[in-house]
Amino acid sequence: MSDYVDKYVPAPAEQPPVPVAEDPEVAARRERFAELLEEFRHTPVLVPLGEADGADAERGLLTADWNGVRFILAFSDGQALARYAQARGEFARKWTYQTVLGARLLDVAVPAAGVPCGVALDCADGPDGMVFPPVRGVVPDRAAVDYETGDVA
Numbered sequence: 001m002s003d004y005v006d007k008y009v010p011a012p013a014e015q016p017p018v019p020v021a022e023d024p025e026v027a028a029r030r031e032r033f034a035e036l037l038e039e040f041r042h043t044p045v046l047v048p049l050g051e052a053d054g055a056d057a058e059r060g061l062l063t064a065d066w067n068g069v070r071f072i073l074a075f076s077d078g079q080a081l082a083r084y085a086q087a088r089g090e091f092a093r094k095w096t097y098q099t100v101l102g103a104r105l106l107d108v109a110v111p112a113a114g115v116p117c118g119v120a121l122d123c124a125d126g127p128d129g130m131v132f133p134p135v136r137g138v139v140p141d142r143a144a145v146d147y148e149t150g151d152v153a
Contacts, residue, residue: 036130037138040102040121045074046081047105048097061098061109064120069134069145070113071120072105084124110134111143 022030048062062073075081075097085091100109102119110117118139122129132138134145141147 037132040119040130040132041106043076043102044099045076045102045105045121046078046097047072047074047100048081048095063113063117064123068116070115070117071123071131072109072113072117073123074100074102074105074119074121076122080122080125084122087124106132106139110139113143116145117143 050060050062063070064073065071073084075084081095081097082091085093085095105119110119116134118134119132120129121132134143136144136147138144
């Protein structure tokens with residue numbers, strides 16, 4: 001009889017997965033991140049220029065690479081930049097920087113990097129700092145590491 005069932009009785013149709021309600025804490029954190037992202041997009045931040053010889057116009061933005069992702073370093077104010085300089089032991093160094101709108105960093109500078117790139121805000125401030133990773137909803141789709149177009153991820 002089992003041969004008959006195996007050969008002639010169709011398998012039951014797979015049911016689509018039942019959506020699971022999102023954990024309230026996770027939902028609250030997603031909402032808070034969205035608020036912080038929107039605030040960042042509308043805020044001018046300080047972005048130090050990298051160390052290079054030549055005119056400031058020829059120097060790129062200061063970046064740091066972590067686990068294969070480049071991050072543009074941005075600071076909410078001069079004190080946050082000073083804390084970063086202190087942490088690096090470069091407090092006495094003259095820091096040249098540009099003031100850039102957060103949205104311009106995410107929408108223009110990140111895609112121009114040509115590699116997976118996000119923004120790290122106030123990176124010397126531990127848990128008070130913020131990371132804006134190169135994912136959909138944060139950076140343009142063409143620069144997001146979790147966006148697929150055709151066969152290119």
